[in-house]
Amino acid sequence: MVQAAARAEPALRECAFALIEGVPPLCSVTAINEKAALAGVACGMTKAEAEQFVGLEIRVRSRAQEQSAHAALLDIGWSVSPRLEDTSEDTIVLDLSGLTYLFDSEEVIGVCLAQRASECGLHVNVAIAENAEAALVAARGFTGITAIPGGEESKYLKDLPVSVLLLSEEIAETLNRWGVHTCGVLADLPVPPLSERLGQEGVRLHALAGGKSERPLHIAEPALFFEESMELDDAVEELDSLSFLLGRLLDQLCARLAARALAAAAIRVRFDLESAFEGCTEIRADEPRRKLPPGAYERDLRLPVPTRDSKMLLKLLRLRLQSNSPAAPVQKIALMAEAARPRAMQGGLFVPGFPDPEKLELTIARIAHVVGEGKIGSPFVADTHRPDDFQMRQFGAVEEAGRNSENILLNNRQVNTKVPASFRVFRPAIPAKLEMRAGRPKRVFFQGARGIVRAASGPWRTSGGWWLEDCWQHDEWDLEIDFDLLSYIGDMAGNFLVANGLYRFYCDALRQGWFVRGIFD
Amino acid sequence: MPSRATALRLLVESALTGRVTSPFDDRVRQALETAPSAVVPVDLLTGGLPRGGLTEIYGPPCSGRTSLLISALAARTAAGEASALVDASDSFDPASAETAGVQLQRLLWVRCRNIDQAFRSVDLLIQGGGFGMIALDLAGIPPQVVRYVPLQVWFRLRRTVENTPTIFLVIGQESNAKTCASLVLRLEARAARWRQTSLNAKEVAQHAPGCLLKGGRIHAEMIRSRAKREAGAWMRRDEIFMRAGGDSTDFEMEIAGNEWCSLRSQRDLEGGVGKR
Numbered sequence: 001m002v003q004a005a006a007r008a009e010p011a012l013r014e015c016a017f018a019l020i021e022g023v024p025p026l027c028s029v030t031a032i033n034e035k036a037a038l039a040g041v042a043c044g045m046t047k048a049e050a051e052q053f054v055g056l057e058i059r060v061r062s063r064a065q066e067q068s069a070h071a072a073l074l075d076i077g078w079s080v081s082p083r084l085e086d087t088s089e090d091t092i093v094l095d096l097s098g099l100t101y102l103f104d105s106e107e108v109i110g111v112c113l114a115q116r117a118s119e120c121g122l123h124v125n126v127a128i129a130e131n132a133e134a135a136l137v138a139a140r141g142f143t144g145i146t147a148i149p150g151g152e153e154s155k156y157l158k159d160l161p162v163s164v165l166l167l168s169e170e171i172a173e174t175l176n177r178w179g180v181h182t183c184g185v186l187a188d189l190p191v192p193p194l195s196e197r198l199g200q201e202g203v204r205l206h207a208l209a210g211g212k213s214e215r216p217l218h219i220a221e222p223a224l225f226f227e228e229s230m231e232l233d234d235a236v237e238e239l240d241s242l243s244f245l246l247g248r249l250l251d252q253l254c255a256r257l258a259a260r261a262l263a264a265a266a267i268r269v270r271f272d273l274e275s276a277f278e279g280c281t282e283i284r285a286d287e288p289r290r291k292l293p294p295g296a297y298e299r300d301l302r303l304p305v306p307t308r309d310s311k312m313l314l315k316l317l318r319l320r321l322q323s324n325s326p327a328a329p330v331q332k333i334a335l336m337a338e339a340a341r342p343r344a345m346q347g348g349l350f351v352p353g354f355p356d357p358e359k360l361e362l363t364i365a366r367i368a369h370v371v372g373e374g375k376i377g378s379p380f381v382a383d384t385h386r387p388d389d390f391q392m393r394q395f396g397a398v399e400e401a402g403r404n405s406e407n408i409l410l411n412n413r414q415v416n417t418k419v420p421a422s423f424r425v426f427r428p429a430i431p432a433k434l435e436m437r438a439g440r441p442k443r444v445f446f447q448g449a450r451g452i453v454r455a456a457s458g459p460w461r462t463s464g465g466w467w468l469e470d471c472w473q474h475d476e477w478d479l480e481i482d483f484d485l486l487s488y489i490g491d492m493a494g495n496f497l498v499a500n501g502l503y504r505f506y507c508d509a510l511r512q513g514w515f516v517r518g519i520f521d
Numbered sequence: 522m523p524s525r526a527t528a529l530r531l532l533v534e535s536a537l538t539g540r541v542t543s544p545f546d547d548r549v550r551q552a553l554e555t556a557p558s559a560v561v562p563v564d565l566l567t568g569g570l571p572r573g574g575l576t577e578i579y580g581p582p583c584s585g586r587t588s589l590l591i592s593a594l595a596a597r598t599a600a601g602e603a604s605a606l607v608d609a610s611d612s613f614d615p616a617s618a619e620t621a622g623v624q625l626q627r628l629l630w631v632r633c634r635n636i637d638q639a640f641r642s643v644d645l646l647i648q649g650g651g652f653g654m655i656a657l658d659l660a661g662i663p664p665q666v667v668r669y670v671p672l673q674v675w676f677r678l679r680r681t682v683e684n685t686p687t688i689f690l691v692i693g694q695e696s697n698a699k700t701c702a703s704l705v706l707r708l709e710a711r712a713a714r715w716r717q718t719s720l721n722a723k724e725v726a727q728h729a730p731g732c733l734l735k736g737g738r739i740h741a742e743m744i745r746s747r748a749k750r751e752a753g754a755w756m757r758r759d760e761i762f763m764r765a766g767g768d769s770t771d772f773e774m775e776i777a778g779n780e781w782c783s784l785r786s787q788r789d790l791e792g793g794v795g796k797r
Binding site for chain 2: 353354355356359360362363364366367370371375376377378379380381388390392393395421422423424425426427454455457478480499500501502518519520521
């Protein structure tokens with residue numbers, strides 16, 4: 001609990017602090033750090049009592065923080081060995097057999113584990129022994145890194161207090177009455193009389209105290225789920241304050257990913273909003289079928305290449321949040337990462353340069369902040385005859401990295417002088433009026449101008465999607481128009497100018513009107 | 522004893538020490554590298570689109586500006602380069618671009634609502650770097666709006682794109698970049714071509730092959746080219762005619778006339794050729 005709180009708020013390591021739990025006004029202290037213990041704070045005190053200590057920081061216990069800290073601990077273990085036992089909230093056991101081929105010695109493994117834990121914001125005790133129970137006891141009893149040579153477990157453990165064996169209250173009192181205070185004394189007791197007085201538990205404790213207890217490990221499956229969350233005492237509304245907290249969570253998330261040699265392919269940010277706004281339900285534009293629960297805010301950040309650069313991720317998240325700010329102050333923050341293998345590819349020597357994916361993503365996010373979401377990307381022409389039907393997709397930098405020079409040379413040969421005339425689309429289509437004569441357009445009127453049709457090609461009839469709500473039925477005409485008014489027409493804010501040229505008109509049979517689709521240019 | 526000008530120069534240089542290196546020295550310009558636009562007559566005329574420079578193509582609507590832009594984008598994307606199109610009026614047609622050979626997965630399309638968004642996007646893209654070509658489409662914006670863009674904006678964009686392998690291409694209705702442009706082309710529509718000789722509706726049945734749109738005739742003129750000017754004292758001022766095809770997918774261009782002139786002797790050439 002203490003480690004989890006200190007991990008979420010590193011400044012707490014420098015001062016005395018206590019964690020409280022319970023429903024106000026019945027909150028009581030559940031955990032304290034060493035400095036608080038030295039100051040005289042004890043578990044079980046009420047919040048009012050704890051507040052009497054000058055300089056004592058009081059925080060509310062957070063289950064989310066503890067879960068994140070535990071997940072980080074597991075990731076640190078899996079970074080060294082896949083054979084890991086999830087013993088308890090604050091303890092894991094690793095099978096290090098055969099790992100000395102990868103690392104120089106067991107001490108090096110211990111140092112590596114402590115270092116990675118430190119990067120993830122945890123201060124851990126590491127103990128290495130021949131059996132799991134001896135290692136567990138040593139880790140509880142010794143601070144820092146301890147390596148116990150094979151066969152010397154009892155020698156190392158003899159000075160440790162019996163409390164490291166996690167005794168029940170009854171047995172602890174009995175041993176205290178007997179004057180048994182250390183593991184060495186307990187291990188020296190004869191087993192049969194101990195069994196008669198304490199039962200099988202006594203035999204087990206005897207083996208533990210002597211470092212002779214053996215048991216198989218319960219191996220946990222490596223999880224590819226990375227989540228960091230933080231519950232806030234006071235709701236945060238300003239983006240700057242929120243960015244500070246997001247940065248801290250992203251640092252932790254990226255440290256966990258780095259420990260597993262992975263990177264984030266996507267980040268999902270989820271906020272629990274203040275309860276005053278529970279009435280509003282958000283429906284996301286990108287996932288219209290999914291309704292978020294009331295008071296929740298969720299955004300996805302999909303990256304073109306997996307990365308664990310927390311600073312870049314923070315910039316991207318900031319830009320995303322600036323575009324779509326939460327509607328209410330944030331009560332809880334959760335960040336989830338979709339893990340993927342990091343990019344490890346070198347571009348070809350003869351392949352043209354491509355924008356750096358991380359930098360490009362940042363540029364795209366900044367532009368999206370200017371022009372709006374969904375207004376930037378790679379166009380993808382849909383497989384349909386519907387006019388002007390396309391989708392905006394993420395700019396495909398990932399696929400580009402895999403291109404080779406052979407394909408590009410091949411494509412270079414395909415470039416030739418045969419290029420079709422290009423078309424400019426008016427979005428939305430401009431309403432127009434057509435004067436028909438003998439079944440062909442003769443005059444056109446639109447944008448306040450009148451034009452004479454010099455030549456016409458059509459009608460080209462298209463229709464489709466009759467089974468859908470937005471079906472279409474168009475008669476298209478390509479028209480060469482000479483306007484009476486030769487000068488351009490258009491106001492300062494307008495986006496359209498009328499000039500002589502080749503236009504495409506269509507008659508929408510469903511809307512019963514004529515429209516200008518675009519111009520050949 | 523140093524002259525007054527020398528003393529003043531020393532004073533300015535000492536005041537700008539650490540901020541500006543050699544304020545009175547002429548900057549050495551490197552020769553512009555060019556890339557083909559995939560339209561052979563244009564490449565013959567201009568030597569290609571300059572990298573690290575601003576290319577401006579202007580003309581009235583229907584004059585082939587977009588066709589030239591799309592063919593250049595097709596060439597760059599086919600060469601494996603990433604390209605970006607900043608569309609100030611959201612009028613890009615992906616379907617016709619794909620038909621023209623643009624590899625859309627290598628094209629970043631920015632759909633803007635106004636000119637302000639377009640310039641901010643271009644600025645970010647150029648600063649981001651890595652693109653083979655960045656195109657700014659101002660063809661759908663009224664000229665009187667584009668005229669309000671201060672000249673220093675163009676200068677800043679030119680300075681940003683300098684010494685990069687990026688082609689910065691701008692299309693519009695008027696030339697606005699002035700001396701910031703390394704290459705300026707003016708296009709003009711001449712006539713549309715139809716498959717029929719008579720346009721009398723009574724004589725031609727609908728859907729008949731005779732009434733298909735075949736293309737358009739376009740006149741292009743090179744107004745300014747820094748690459749050609751730096752290559753030598755002589756340059757060729759060409760006018761070309763293009764025929765943009767509708768149904769036939771041909772984009773034909775032919776050189777209609779050549780005029781040889783000396784830049785050093787004719788700096789006031791019509792259209793500003795030779796002016797910096």
